[in-house]
Amino acid sequence: TNLDPGTYTFTVLGTNNDGVWNEKGKSLQLIILPPWYMTWWFRTLLVLAVAGILYAVYRYRLQQALKLQAVRNRIASDLHDEIGSNLSSISIFSEVAMEKDDMPASIQPLLKKISDYTHISKEAMSDIVWMINARNDRFENIIVRMRQLAAELFEAKHCNLKLDFDERLNAVKMGMEERKNFYLIYKEALNNIAKYAECKNVGIELRLDHAEIVLKIEDDGKGFNIQHVQQGNGFGNMQRRAEALKGNLLVTSNVGEGTSVELRFAV
Numbered sequence: 001t002n003l004d005p006g007t008y009t010f011t012v013l014g015t016n017n018d019g020v021w022n023e024k025g026k027s028l029q030l031i032i033l034p035p036w037y038m039t040w041w042f043r044t045l046l047v048l049a050v051a052g053i054l055y056a057v058y059r060y061r062l063q064q065a066l067k068l069q070a071v072r073n074r075i076a077s078d079l080h081d082e083i084g085s086n087l088s089s090i091s092i093f094s095e096v097a098m099e100k101d102d103m104p105a106s107i108q109p110l111l112k113k114i115s116d117y118t119h120i121s122k123e124a125m126s127d128i129v130w131m132i133n134a135r136n137d138r139f140e141n142i143i144v145r146m147r148q149l150a151a152e153l154f155e156a157k158h159c160n161l162k163l164d165f166d167e168r169l170n171a172v173k174m175g176m177e178e179r180k181n182f183y184l185i186y187k188e189a190l191n192n193i194a195k196y197a198e199c200k201n202v203g204i205e206l207r208l209d210h211a212e213i214v215l216k217i218e219d220d221g222k223g224f225n226i227q228h229v230q231q232g233n234g235f236g237n238m239q240r241r242a243e244a245l246k247g248n249l250l251v252t253s254n255v256g257e258g259t260s261v262e263l264r265f266a267v
Helices: 040-098 108-132 139-156 167-171 176-197 235-244
Strands: 006-015 021-032 160-165 201-209 212-219 248-253 259-266
Touching: 040 108, 108 176, 139 160, 139 167, 139 176, 139 201, 167 201, 176 212, 176 235, 176 259, 235 248
Parallel strands: 160 201
Antiparallel strands: 006 021, 201 212, 212 259, 248 259
């Protein structure tokens, strides 16, 4: 009763009371059918069902990702068109007002502050729009913005700028949160150099080291005592962003010997 599914032949030989055997015997073919869950058609249907479920999950996740990208792009567009335009108008109006001859002297500092804060807000808004836009998840676009920022900052400071970016990074993609933390660390480091270093040369290296991205920024400026400014100049924010990337941030500097900032994190 416990035979495995298959085809069997049951053969019987018999003898009479005189001991004469029937050497030909009798045979009976038995076919044991498998249970439904062991049939080939059920297994085929099971494979098709699993494949269908996996494909449906893939399509669902793809659709959700596309919807999220569309939302991000729409938010970026709205911020750029609405808020960015309004900030530009405020900046223009404040500058025009400062140029008026009959403007009271007591109002001039207030208008200057409005203009300065508006400019800062425009820069922050530009960064936010860039970070939200899904098209900028490609590292190629990140590198373009990094080059642009460095050129704008150090051209105005008459610093010699050397850029060394690994072309293999163009194939890397970063999520919005990772990209934000990485870029803001980079921007904070460059702003600190532009404001305080008083350097003549700045070197920026970005490379792919096995499964890690390595960013190294060096200058030949006046340097500083790290113990005195570890909590200032944005170093606290840079450390927190490096921790969010699950990476390591190393800042080395000595008075009169320049500064080096190195960031490592896994991709």
